[in-house]
Amino acid sequence: MHTDNRFAEEIAENLRRIWTNIGAAARRAGRNPAGVTLVAVTKNVGVEAVRAAITNGAAVLGENRVQEAAEKFKAIGRSAEWHFIGHLQKNKVKHALEIFSLIHSVDSWELAAEIDRKAELAGMTVPVLLQVNVAEETSKHGVPPLEAENVARRISALRRLRLSGLMAIPPYDPDPEKSRPHFRRLVEIRNGIALLKLENTRLNILSFGMTGDYEVAVEEGATHLRIGTGIFGERKT
Numbered sequence: 001m002h003t004d005n006r007f008a009e010e011i012a013e014n015l016r017r018i019w020t021n022i023g024a025a026a027r028r029a030g031r032n033p034a035g036v037t038l039v040a041v042t043k044n045v046g047v048e049a050v051r052a053a054i055t056n057g058a059a060v061l062g063e064n065r066v067q068e069a070a071e072k073f074k075a076i077g078r079s080a081e082w083h084f085i086g087h088l089q090k091n092k093v094k095h096a097l098e099i100f101s102l103i104h105s106v107d108s109w110e111l112a113a114e115i116d117r118k119a120e121l122a123g124m125t126v127p128v129l130l131q132v133n134v135a136e137e138t139s140k141h142g143v144p145p146l147e148a149e150n151v152a153r154r155i156s157a158l159r160r161l162r163l164s165g166l167m168a169i170p171p172y173d174p175d176p177e178k179s180r181p182h183f184r185r186l187v188e189i190r191n192g193i194a195l196l197k198l199e200n201t202r203l204n205i206l207s208f209g210m211t212g213d214y215e216v217a218v219e220e221g222a223t224h225l226r227i228g229t230g231i232f233g234e235r236k237t
């Protein structure tokens with residue numbers, strides 16, 4: 001376990017650098033940096049490091065596995081906000097609703113319907129983002145771009161879901177500029193859905209941008225950046 005100050009100081013420094021870069025990218029784009037939320041992705045990161053990030057200003061944590069998140073949640077509780085960013089299995093929905101205040105990764109109509117059922121039983125309303133497979137990669141989750149409007153329309157009819165925006169994970173490329181057309185495509189899809197004027201729908205969130213491409217993401221209008229490696233260093237897996 002890295003409990004030493006040097007380790008905490010590295011996390012603090014990484015966060016400071018990222019916020020500085022976000023500020024610069026926002027200014028280039030004529031945006032207010034306050035409109036950008038940093039989601040610190042804590043998958044495979046231990047509780048001590050998560051605590052160090054929270055102490056140094058990380059207010060939102062992103063996890064991609066319910067079980068792993070649940071263990072850290074026991075130690076950390078609601079001193080930060082928890083967002084789910086991974087592929088959610090239907091049998092984990094109930095548990096996920098106990099921890100996460102936003103699900104970035106609704107990647108099918110079936111999952112949306114299951115979240116609605118479990119939210120109804122729990123008497124709650126759940127904000128969700130629709131994950132779009134912008135590059136149409138067979139290996140990736142998410143609805144195909146051409147189906148996004150149709151799925152959004154069906155989700156808008158679910159009483160317990162609030163469709164709050166879209167999420168995407170472009171193909172990894174060491175050149176961040178390669179992500180830009182994918183981000184633009186997601187914004188176009190969002191604009192198309194907005195024209196439908198669906199009920200229960202407010203598409204104010206755009207979740208895209210990771211360690212390698214978050215500055216481009218800010219320039220293209222991201223409201224939520226999901227950053228892991230840039231804060232905590234390379235993951236061990």
Ligand SMILES: *Cc1c(COP(=O)(O)O)cnc(C)c1O
Nearest residue numbers: 041064085210211226227228229
């Ligand atoms: C792991 C992960 C991230 C963070 O990736 P980094 O490159 O480490 O910043 C973002 N989004 C999702 C969905 C992830 O699974």
